[in-house]
Amino acid sequence: xxxxxxxxxxxxxxxxxxxxxxxxxxxxxxxxxxxxxxxxxxxxxxxxxxxxxxxxxxxxxxxxxxxxxxxxxxxxxxxxxxxxxxxxxxxxxxxxxxxxxxxxxxxxxxxxxxxxxxxxxxxxxxxxxxxxxxxxxxxxxxxxxxxxxxxxxxxxxxxxxxxxxxxxxxxxxxxxxxxxxxxxxxxxxxxxxxxxxxxxxxxxxxxxxxxxxxxxxxxxxxxxxxxxxxxx
Amino acid sequence: xxxxxxxxxxxxxxxxxxxxxxxxxxxxxxxxxxxxxxxxxxxxxxxxxxxxxxxxxxxxxxxxxxxxxxxxxxxxxxxxxxxxxxxxxxxxxxxxxxxxxxxxxxxxxxxxxxxxxxxxxxxxxxxxxxxxxxxxxxxxxxxxxxxxxxxxxxxxxxxxxxxxxxxxxxxxxxxxxxxxxxxxxxxxxxxxx
Amino acid sequence: xxxxxxxxxxxxxxxxxxxxxxxxxxxxxxxxxxxxxxxxxxxxxxxxxxxxxxxxxxxxxxxxxxxxxxxxxxxxxxxxxxxxxxxxxxxxxxxxxxxxxxxxxxxxxxxxxxxxxxxxxxxxxxxxxxxxxxxxxxxxxxxxxxxxxxxxxxxxxxxxxxxxxxxxxxxxxxxxxxxxxxxxxxxxxxxxxxxxxxxxxxxxxxxxxxxx
Numbered sequence: 001x002x003x004x005x006x007x008x009x010x011x012x013x014x015x016x017x018x019x020x021x022x023x024x025x026x027x028x029x030x031x032x033x034x035x036x037x038x039x040x041x042x043x044x045x046x047x048x049x050x051x052x053x054x055x056x057x058x059x060x061x062x063x064x065x066x067x068x069x070x071x072x073x074x075x076x077x078x079x080x081x082x083x084x085x086x087x088x089x090x091x092x093x094x095x096x097x098x099x100x101x102x103x104x105x106x107x108x109x110x111x112x113x114x115x116x117x118x119x120x121x122x123x124x125x126x127x128x129x130x131x132x133x134x135x136x137x138x139x140x141x142x143x144x145x146x147x148x149x150x151x152x153x154x155x156x157x158x159x160x161x162x163x164x165x166x167x168x169x170x171x172x173x174x175x176x177x178x179x180x181x182x183x184x185x186x187x188x189x190x191x192x193x194x195x196x197x198x199x200x201x202x203x204x205x206x207x208x209x210x211x212x213x214x215x216x217x218x219x220x221x222x223x224x225x226x227x228x229x230x231x232x
Numbered sequence: 233x234x235x236x237x238x239x240x241x242x243x244x245x246x247x248x249x250x251x252x253x254x255x256x257x258x259x260x261x262x263x264x265x266x267x268x269x270x271x272x273x274x275x276x277x278x279x280x281x282x283x284x285x286x287x288x289x290x291x292x293x294x295x296x297x298x299x300x301x302x303x304x305x306x307x308x309x310x311x312x313x314x315x316x317x318x319x320x321x322x323x324x325x326x327x328x329x330x331x332x333x334x335x336x337x338x339x340x341x342x343x344x345x346x347x348x349x350x351x352x353x354x355x356x357x358x359x360x361x362x363x364x365x366x367x368x369x370x371x372x373x374x375x376x377x378x379x380x381x382x383x384x385x386x387x388x389x390x391x392x393x394x395x396x397x398x399x400x401x402x403x404x405x406x407x408x409x410x411x412x413x414x415x416x417x418x419x420x421x422x423x424x425x
Numbered sequence: 426x427x428x429x430x431x432x433x434x435x436x437x438x439x440x441x442x443x444x445x446x447x448x449x450x451x452x453x454x455x456x457x458x459x460x461x462x463x464x465x466x467x468x469x470x471x472x473x474x475x476x477x478x479x480x481x482x483x484x485x486x487x488x489x490x491x492x493x494x495x496x497x498x499x500x501x502x503x504x505x506x507x508x509x510x511x512x513x514x515x516x517x518x519x520x521x522x523x524x525x526x527x528x529x530x531x532x533x534x535x536x537x538x539x540x541x542x543x544x545x546x547x548x549x550x551x552x553x554x555x556x557x558x559x560x561x562x563x564x565x566x567x568x569x570x571x572x573x574x575x576x577x578x579x580x581x582x583x584x585x586x587x588x589x590x591x592x593x594x595x596x597x598x599x600x601x602x603x604x605x606x607x608x609x610x611x612x613x614x615x616x617x618x619x620x621x622x623x624x625x626x627x628x629x630x631x632x633x634x635x636x637x
Contacts, residue, residue: 022502029494029506033513034305038516041304047524055527112237117421118249119359140531144421145588148607254611259460260544306522307538308512311527315505344508345459354535399626407619416613 047151049087060095060108063125063135067097067105071229073222083229094215099124102231106134110190110213113207116199118142120151124161124208128219128226131168132188133208136161141200148200158200165189166212168220179205213214234258238368239291241361242304248421251348253414258348262381262411263406270383271335273378278325278336280374282317282343282375283352287370290353291363310353318344348377452574453609461543463577464618465536468609470593474574475529475580479522479537481570483514484545484546488554490514493556508541508548515541545573576621583617589612608627 019039060070064218073081085095095108107172110118124133138152151157165188167174175189179202185192193201219226236244236285250258261275293309326333333340343349351372356366385411396405456542466476488490490510519537520632549569554562559600585591588608592600598604607613 022499025498025502025506026509029498030308033308033509037304037308037516038519038630044520044524051524051527114240118244129505144606145609146604229610250530256461256465256614257539259464263460266607281584300520302517307516307519307541311508311541312505313510315508327505342544345506345544347539347542350539350542351535354538360533400623404619404622406624407615407622411612411615411619414615415610418610418612 001151003017056095059123059137059139060097061124062099063108063123064105064127064138065125065134066099068097068100069102070108071096071098073107073226075218078216079221081218083225094219096226096229098230100229104227104230107219107226109211109219110139111207111211113203113210115141115143115203116148116197119143120200120203120207122204122207125212125215126166126212126231128223130163131166133161133166133212134165136164136204136208136230143197148197150197151204152202154194157192160185160191163188166209166216168216171217172211173216177205177209177212233402236363236365241365241368242375242421245369246376246379250376250417251351251373252377255351256347257351257376258346258380260342261329261346261363262384262410265401268335269382269385269389272381275331276374276378277338278321279343279346279348279377280371282314282349283374283377284367285312285317286310286349286354287356287365287366289317290356291361291366294357295297296307307309307356310350314349314353315344321364323371348373371373380413427604429488439481442565443571445568445571446570449577453577459469460618461536461539462527463580464611464614466533467580467584467614467617469585469591470578470581471529472532474579475522476536476540477534477570477574477577479518479533480540480543480566481574482517483511483540484549484570484573486514487511487565488549488562489547489556489559491550492557492559492562497546498555502515504547504551505554507547511550512541545569555590579621580614580617585611585623 037205047218057070061067072084072093072095074088074093075083076082081094082138084091095109095111097105098103106125106129108123108125109121110121111123114120120139120143122136122138122139125135126132127134136158141149143149143154164177165175166177171187175187177189177191178187179191179193180186180196182192182195184190189204247250249255252259252262258279260278279363290310290313294303294306297303297306297309322333325336325340352370356369361369384406388411390407391405391409395404400408467473487507487510491521492508494506505521515538518540519530522533522537553565582592585593586597588610590596590602590604595612596602605613608617
């Protein structure tokens with residue numbers, strides 16, 4: 001070891017310090033650290049919010065064709081949808097999309113469910129006039145790369161969601177969403193599974209089924225509130 | 233709040249997405265533990281205990297900070313609780329079983345920097361588990377960690393007696409074994425689904 | 426040890442310290458520290474470099490601060506203090522990254538806050554920064570950081586090229602190439618690291634025999 005280094009080294013073991021010194025150090029260090037964190041948090045907050053908003057918008061644009069403006073709606077306790085101008089972390093939200101001309105296209109609804117490997121998170125677009133799902137995007141998935149993760153990338157699979165019939169009858173779907181073997185799709189409420197990724201495909205069908213059963217009646221009941229945000 | 237059943241949360245943590253073999257958490261003790269099954273099991277239990285306590289504390293801290301609007305302090309709070317818990321566990325083990333204390337050696341204080349413990353706190357927060365789900369998750373992760381560790385210790389015990397080229401011995405071999413184990417555990421995917 | 430270091434002050438000494446961290450005492454390949462991020466996030470070059478960058482940032486900043494306060498921290502609470510310092514920098518890095526690139530932030534996921542328990546950082550603080558002045562501490566941390574980036578980049582490159590058939594997202598072999606997906610799976614990560622360690626010890630053995 002070079003003597004050089006020892007010249008600069010401070011003793012690593014001194015006499016035992018008093019409790020006061022120990023507590024004082026921890027308090028000071030924690031306080032300064034806390035302050036640093038708060039400062040950085042406040043400084044980065046606007047940029048972070050902008051990033052999230054942009055990502056959400058991009059996702060909504062992808063699942064609701066022809067949309068250029070997004071408005072957020074939160075689910076109230078009484079089952080109605082209220083326009084949300086600011087932020088609400090804990091609220092359940094859906095996103096209404098409007099065209100350039102200001103007309104309501106539909107609602108983008110986030111959903112999640114257990115896939116093959118882990119939870120899959122998606123967002124899908126629902127057109128209340130057509131009573132169909134018009135787009136689906138996988139936001140997060142840990143499915144097997146090359147197999148299960150095709151649910152997010154395979155254009156043929158995603159094509160299933162261009163007009164997926166989710167018409168309501170009473171308080172449920174008239175025809176439940178059904179995942180069938182690849183190539184066997186005959187009805188507009190069926191989804192062609194991906195060969196070799198049956199479980200992941202079925203997971204998508206299942207989570208969409210659950211989400212539509214929960215949300216579509218609410219969306220239909222609140223169409224006036226959604227259309228209220230249209231502009232002539 | 234997710235709708236996952238408790239049984240599934242447990243199975244997921246212990247086997248399907250095993251902390252060590254799928255999520256790469258807790259690698260240091262996993263690679264460093266010698267080929268002694270007994271030590272491995274006891275280490276696993278110590279880790280599981282710390283996980284349970286930290287998980288409960290993390291749940292409380294998360295909701296407290298959420299209410300206070302100070303979520304940015306979460307990481308520091310979690311790691312502080314973990315450090316304190318490990319200190320506590322160390323003292324308890326030292327008092328009740330000096331032999332075990334010596335056997336675990338440096339790995340005991342190292343539990344603080346064990347990614348698996350912090351991983352439990354972080355994942356349960358990310359997945360928004362309820363209190364009961366969190367505890368089950370911690371228990372499952374601890375079991376999974378112990379399973380992985382025990383299997384690895386057992387394998388190394390056997391390999392010590394086998395004719396392995398000296399170049400491969402040590403960490404490289406353990407990693408290859410871990411790779412095979414990890415692939416085989418992937419077969420559990422879809423369980424309970 | 427070389428006598429020149431006693432006369433010519435800073436440069437040779439600091440270069441030694443720097444290089445030590447990069448190769449001889451490479452944190453991943455030699456000391457086998459900091460495994461979790463190396464295995465978890467190294468399935469593509471972009472992810473590897475992002476994780477490497479974030480880790481090095483925390484490493485250098487925390488080493489600097491630990492070195493700055495080293496005379497005022499009582500011995501018994503030093504580990505706790507270092508951890509609080511490291512945790513603060515990790516939190517700060519997470520927010521900065523979330524503001525700079527949401528894609529990278531999401532790609533690193535839960536492994537970003539896990540940097541706080543990366544043994545390399547605490548190891549540097551305890552073994553070096555707590556005993557040396559600020560500038561050498563920064564140099565040592567940067568050297569170790571560079572070694573870490575070297576390791577994680579190698580892992581990322583091998584895994585992405587073999588497992589996805591691409592580099593930095595650019596497909597190398599065309600759309601009809603069926604890559605060896607196992608390499609981007611966790612098991613593949615273990616294999617690649619094991620193989621790299623094997624290659625390095627083989628290399629070292631050869632050198633030793635060559636010099637004997």
